[in-house]
Amino acid sequence: MSNRRTFIKQAGSITIGFSILGPMACTTENKDLSLGEVPGVLTDPDRIDSWIRLLEDGRIQVITGKMELGQGLSTAILQVAAEELNTSFDTLSLQLAETGVTPDEGITAGSRSMETSAMSVRQAAACLREILFGLVVEEYKTEAEGLEMENGAVIVNGVSLSFAEILNGKKIEKTVFEPREYYGKTRRKFVGQPIPRPDLEKMVRGEAFYVQDLRFPGMVHARIIRPPAYSAALAGVDEATVSDKLGFVQLVRKGTFLAVVAEKEFQAVQLQRVLDGKVTWEIGEPLEQPEDLKAFIKSLPQDSNTDEDKGDWERVKEGGTLVKASYSKPWIMHAANGPSCAVALFEEGMLHIWCHSQGVYPLRETIAKMVDLQLEKVHIKGVPGSGCYGHNAADDVAGEAALIAVEIPGKHVRLQWMRNEEHAWEPYGTAMVMEHEATLDSNGKIKGWHYELWSDAHSTRPTSGDPANLLPGRFLEPSFGTPGQGWRGGAIRNAPPIYNTDAFRLTSHIYQGPLRVSALRSLGAYANVFSIECFMDELAEKAGQDPFSFRLAHLKDERAIACVGRLKQITAAVTPGERQGLGIGFARYKNSASYCAVAALVEVNDGLPVVKQMWSVIDAGECINPDGLINQTEGGMIQSASWTLKEAVKWNETHISSIDWQSYPVLRFKEIPKVEVEVIDRPELPPLGAGEAAQGPAAAAIVNAIYKATGVRVRDLPVGRISS
């Protein structure tokens, strides 16, 4: 803050002029990953300065309440701002989610960041431009026509005026309004271009970028002594087993929550290993070992609901050929490449946390409650971590670091999970059972469809402020318990097929399963679309039609037809060879976001499927960055291929037994398909969420291709080895 004070002193009236962007407009950017003081700026999303601020070095700070997860959000947000202000990236800087600094944009999830945050930034930037133009018109008695903005200045009759010169001490406070023009719609100099990601060079050079790279003077390292089971309680620990060891700082015990702190990171790891063998636990009920996943899931207590009932399914059911199929998917994990990590500091009554949470504001509320601090005494800064596209242990590790830090005031505490902890304790994407029945009329048209699904929760994010949603919450004394029944909306995402039918009924059963679960990329849409699109192929076969024609005959939405139609053109020349098959899948994500059609060419040798190539056509409305969209879609297909072919969480009667990359195999380089993505850009339309669109269609495309290659319908994931 001293910089800011000095600046205000020196700049005098110019500072007042900056108040157009709010009273705290001249913030000091956090130039590195470390925290500045909390500036305490207003974060009202209606204020222009909640999204755009001027920095004292003349640069413009673009602000988002969302997080960079590897999806390229930073670049796309900068692009929309650069467009409206007609400025190069060099004059811009980006502030990611931080409590008290950025607007509260909830969770970075659901492929919503372009639709929400980017559009807020776009509007604020366009408003700023029009305000500055208005001042110039007034002051210089010139026409608004012909005014240009360029790299942080307005060009008036060939003269370049900086924002400060234009403001000239004026104090104008404005909230966002509907601007007359969006350059993003009329000019598209930055928007719609494949602008390279500015953050990538840092990664390539090995510069500090991730939360894992944070270092502070005197920082200590913590590790958690994990219980052997979800149900375990800590019976006893003898501090003497480690207290004389090199580097030992402290044991932190709160109920069953047990952490060891050391001066050096590897010392903490060694102490964790020692304690792992010395601590005694009481283990509760063993985990059930189901032989038949579907029967097991259906046997669990469940909350049932008819979510949609259009037309008269019972009547339509009798009026044609009834086709039925039952599908399932197991629990699968995020399994980020880098285990979850956070740094926490408790100093002068303030708890500061650096972490890769996808929702710093909801997390702040939850942690404040857990450590019993007032909300304003907790400050969380989002720093990118290892990607995983979902709710992994990012929030848990932040909560744990906080619990430890409050016991060691004045010290930065860095906590990173080990591989076996990440695999065995993160919240998984839940197992689901998906059962479809539909009737076909004599013309091969679907008359009615009934879809019945079983699912555990798809989000136990700490959005309600309940510490039960953080892993340590349940282990504290007194315990905050475990999350209750989850959110139905995640399970039924994309459950209604996009295809036209006279009748459709959706029944969902939400159970509470034995494993910890939360949001994984696309939530229920992955399993729903997988099963719907495989079932569509089964129906097409019964109707005697090819998969493309059958889908097109049941679509009304022009954009859906264009998307599927384009995939058909692209793959028309593909001739599957011996033991090969070509399959397709399609969905509009959430039935309201991007349209995505996927084709897969799969070869099956001795029962082992290898995906040779995948193609995708995606319509995400207005595309902000085509290379970013392509990257997300390529990655979505490959990640989905890994889930579909290989992934399933395993456990024994005590706990999870998928604890590393050998016991939880994922797709590796030798098995990676070639991928091609084509974007249908619709600059005249709003942007649509796209980051999760490929997951379901890709799974169905692979499994449908396997059928073409082998004649075997795989209905239970993962595919594994095919026995014919």
Added chain:
Amino acid sequence: METISLTVNGNPVQLDIDPATPLLYALREELQLNGPKFGCGLQQCGACMVLLDGEATPSCVLPIAAVEGKEVTTLEGLAGKDGKLHPVQQAFLEEQAAQCGYCLNGMVINAVSVLDANPSATEAEIREALDINICRCGTHSRILNAILKSRKS
């Protein structure tokens, strides 16, 4: 504690350190390097790879005592003194071959090692060599394109 001498990114280094400490922890904590990342601590994922006497090697298990007198190059040491990126790094930028980028260190280091040993390595050979490197964002296809591209330069 023991004194261990080695060369890191061309500079002689002496560390007073527990000789059991894996090389990764020494690089990250004692030498403040960011390139090599902790991924699994089990030599299963490649995130922690460094060039050890020119060969890509996981550093998460290898005790520092075992690298006495050896030459270690990390991601930070690949660029020239003038800051010019190694052709493999440059190709990763040009192909935008990352999403979260956490695996990128191991991918680049392993690719450099493979191409140093065999500048005309085939795609199949590159896939084979990089099979150890896990990526969870699914950027493999771009990474392959980047490595194939840098092979020509």
